[in-house]
Amino acid sequence: MTTIVPTSEEDPFLAVVQFTSQLAWADAGPEAAEPEISRLCREAEESIVAGKWLELASLMVTSAELVSSKMSEKDLECTYTIICSLVKNANSPEDVLEMVNAISSKVVQQPNDKASLRLKILFNLYNLLDHPYARFQVYMKSLTLAVEGKVTEYVVPSFKKIDNFLKEWNVDSKDQRELFLAIAKVLRENKSLVKESLNFLTKYLATFSNDDAQVLGEAKEEAVRAVIEFVKASSIFQCDLLDLPAVAQLEKDTKYAPVYQLLKIFLTQRLNAYSEFKAANSECLQSYGLVDEDCVTKMRLLSLVDLASDESGKIPYTSIKDTLQVKEEEVELWIVKAITAKLIDCKMDQMNQVVIVSRCSEREFGSKQWQSLRTKLATWRDNIGNVISTIESNKVTEEGSQSSSSTAAIQGLSVR
Structure with a gap:
């Protein structure tokens, strides 16, 4: 992270405004440029004096983005380091959120211009923040930038820490839903991470319940995508999609009912059921890019598991x-x-x-599998209990035998 050591509180901010405004008006000529540069610097100075840090941030980030393509990576990073440091001057948590939104929204507007550097700028902004929800907002912006700027490799390692992040951010189910879907989209860009993508897509779908009738419909397209991804994946043989309300709604949907039927076949039935489905729904398979040979191969393996x-x-x-x-x-x-x-x-x-x-292996892990596991655990617990009882019983018997032998020995000594 770049560190700025200002000579006075306002100097770095005014320097950035002057630098960006000079770049913006460089081709206009001195007569047109000087009044505009002076005006912008004056507005910035007034904001500093009045402590209007949100207005200053908006002014600075707008000016910076107008000329970002003209800047070197070093200059752009230095400029944004100073801009991002403004969050430390915010007057309230609400101002922090507005300032973060103003800065991060501008950073992601040009994802094809120095994308990896822009991602680094967002990470630096994240580390400057103490506000949990502001951190969440910046992280979400980084996911958007990673996909649009094609730099997803820089954010994928952070997904291993998502559970810890969620505890820190303390976001509601709606925000969690958006997060899981965004991560699934990032992972989808890498064909070697299909399993991880499906895992987060499943997490997204799991945030919907039957009580969310008003918003359940918005999950329909992603539910279909999850089913097709599972069926296509040659190395994934288990999923927990079938009982999720977001997926179960497909069963009664005129358009998507065959997709739900296909999922049910792959999770609960055998090859003969798939063959019957294919005969009646060949166009459906083709429309989703499913290759019959690949489906048959997967169904044979799943049928063998079922056997x-x-x-x-x-x-x-x-x-x-x-x-x-x-x-x-x-x-x-x-x-x-x-x-x-x-x-x-x-x-x-x-x-x-x-x-x-x-x-x-189990093809799915639903209520039936949980009940089976519960039964096995109860049996193991009883067996272990019996073993412990037997050991303790033998121990008591052995101690009693040793005690009797000792008594007999003492009595024998007394007789002598």
Whole structure:
């Protein structure tokens, strides 16, 4: 971060106004330029004397943006360092918010002009602030700039700290909603971060409840996007979309009902259900850019997971062949694919033509899965309790036996 050490309180601010106004009027000639430069400097000085820091910030940032393309990166950074420092002079929290909005809105107006530097300016402004909500506003502006200026790589690392940021900012559900959607859009720019993008898009959709009937409709397009992203993703086999109200509303929507049906097939049904859907909705698949071959591949793997969860630890090769609709010699190939994708842990008994499953992934984690987990935990707790009771019982028995042996030994010594 650049550090400015002023010789007096007003000098840096007046210097910036004079510098930017001279650049703005450089081609107008002295007769036209000098009166305008003097006027701007006078307005700035009056604002400083009156302590009208918001007006000064608006004047300075407007002047700076008019000539930003004429400035070197060093000059632009120095100029904005001085402008941003004005937030420390704000007279109230409300003024801080207005000042931050005035500065950050101008910074993001020209995303294609020195985008990475503009992002750095926003980060510097963020670090100058003590006001939690003002920090949130600046962070949101940085996400917008990152996407429009194509510099998303600079903001992606910060997403790991989002939970901590949310605690610090203490924003309401509406602001959280905007944040999650903005992050999903940033991640969407990078094709290698599809899983992370879908994760934040799911967080966004999860902020809607059935009580939000008036705004639930605004999530419809993003709900469709989330479903299509999940279906397209070749390495994502689990999601928690099905029971979300923002997604469930698609089921009764004339236009999007097939999308919800497709999600239901990928999360709860097998390949035969997808084949029937494709026969009746081929245009729907094409309209969303879904490739049938890719969908079939994913559904075969998901169907194999479904088989593994249904059978009691053993799956006959014939069941895999029929369910996945493959040739007999391809069965083991698909088992290996499922293992590679970490969907199942198993051993192949080639002699008996069965797969012995030790673990399989869940396609979704809803109320049914929570209940199953609760039951398992209760069983484990009871088993551990029984083990502890047995150990304590054995310990008491052993101590009693040792006590009896000691008594007998003492009595034997007394006899002698």
